[in-house]
Amino acid sequence: MLTITLPDGATRTFESDSVTGNEVAAAIGKRLAADAIGIMVDGQLQDLSRPINANAKVSIITPKPEDNQAMFLLRHSTAHVMAEAISDLFPQVKLAYGPPVEGGFYYDMELATPITEGDFSRIEQRMAEIVRENRPFTRYELPQHQAMAALETQGNAYKLDNARRAIAQDASAVLSFYATGQPGKNWEDLCRGPHLPSTGRIGAFKVTSVAGAYWHGDATKQQLQRVYGIAFFSQAQLDAFVHQQDEAKKRDHRLLGKQLQLFTISPLVGSGLILWMPRGGVIRQELELFMREELARRGYSAVYTPHIGHIDLYKTSGHYPYYKESQFPTIKMAQRDSDDQSEYLLKPMNCPHHIQIYAAHPHSYRDLPIRLAEFGTVYRFEQSGELSGMTRVRGFTQDDAHLFCTPEQVEQELKSTLDMVLLVLQTLGFTDYQCRVSLRDPTSDKYAGDPALWQTAETTLRKIVSESGIDSVEAPGEAAFYGPKLDFLVRDVIGRQWQLGTVQLDYVLPERFGLEYIGSDNQPHRPVMIHRAPFGSMERFTGILIEHFAGAFPAWLAPVQVSVLTISEKFLDYGRSVLSQLLAAGIRADIDDASDKIGAKIRRARDLKTPYMLVVGGKEQENAAVAVRTRKDRDLGTMPTDEFIRQLQMEITTRKADSVFTT
């Protein structure tokens, strides 16, 4: 006798001591039994065919794209089908590991001849056959020694390793296998499960890409081939997904950066080195201006430091030689002048320079906090495979600042720096960000300083975050070597996460450089440092910003805020007078004086995503007016030129995200 509780609290009782998910679903309804693809038993996802041997709370999983459990079953099962297809087509393949992941699935495998994109269609064809055959996923379990023996015979070291790891994790682990069809007759794989009832439940799928991946993510180990795929319950869902991907790609900052002439990269200058074009330069200038205003308001001092520093500086800070391989090679004076043994480094960070400014003269506790700010350009030799547009580069400018304060001031200063990061995100309309509390990994030795100070620092950061009320996740092992930090992460159009703003707490560098201030007790004390950069890097931030706005920047950031479009050359003089009024009012404006019709001029300005177009012809000239049009709306009608300018100036100076002309 079993009692099964459903999500709504209703119960079903069964006479036997064991009941399968299929039987539970059938007891609820015929339709549900037909739809069902899996079952949650006391919070555990299971095959429908597995017996339930005790009273349990269950819910039936049906094929819904928004249900994570349903998608897990689908993706995991499709990974098996793909693995079978590849095994058929490439009999010498050794499968390693094939999990579902966010957005799809992959399977890692060893194969002497690489799979290429050209192979995708025949893999998909074979998969389609397996799906059409609608074979059941059949689970069977073997005692450990038998399972291991079976895997030994197969001679697949990866699967054996997987089994050993499962046993190492849980000595009583039962090893399960899933056959796509009948065990012993059809293809099968060591697998924890669960799976869909049968291959026929897979609606639509696509093999998407192939890439190298290291066994267990270890770059010293052998590289396997990872084949990626996606799966959906219906073709319509797959089509929608593909469409969405295509739309996302149109927002890619690398594409828009080219189209809108914002930045370029020249191989002659070097990989990963951004050249800001005039239109992109405007955006950066406006962002910097915004930041400078905030810095002034918050008691920061502007400083300037050079692009290189003596290597001893970084030996003292501890940055060198830990990060030797990710730096540009040192500049050795000895090559030119044998007497001078000096070595310089392109600066990989600004803090040591700022520390030298602090250390230039003694400080009283009355001077603190001291906040030194600089748009400091740093150089890091990122691996070639890591470079990506503006988001991962080898030279970038941080909106950096270092705060030197007393231990008592730490909390207040942290609060105000966090506040500044949030202001930046809010002003630019970022709501979909993640705050990561990056902590030390206690088992690693890459961290410097006294563990007790780390404890203090981490506790303080946690407190600040929880008081601020923002959502956050803790990430052990993500801290800087000198201290824990708060990182603000945003996704790009491809779904990759990037760190933008950061706030870092540091008790270590003041120690290393022997920094001091004289306290009210007339004794020397050690200051605490806070490193912070609300944008993070101007390059990365701008790259993400381009994608965030899909190139349609709010007026205050737009490279050109207004384009004057003349109806015909007869009105060029009037158009030019409107243009000079705009320029005189400090508005970034241009005029399209080509001998095109108005439709073509509008199209051109829209393609450049200019926020406002002012159409001027005879009617406007008579009334000292302009016909206003925004890049997204239609004709907004005419208004006096000075009225347009007044309203636009308001929109710009208040850095509004949306147009004041649309309601």
Next chain:
RNA sequence: GCUGCUGUAGCUCAGCUGGUAGAGCGCGUCCUUGGUAAGGACGAGGUCAUGGGUUCAAGUCCCAUCAGUAGCUCCA
């Protein structure tokens, strides 16, 4: 750094199984002076990423290098 893919005009791309390069947009000149998402004509513009090799002949095949790209690894 590793694996796969890619590299043809300023941009987006075509160029079949090798036989010394094409389109659209953009650009220039001219015609047109047109009222809200492309008016018309003509024209200029290419060491086919670079360097080797195979071949009577290479944009096309092979190798290397450089760069881009997806993923892995890394990210002070």
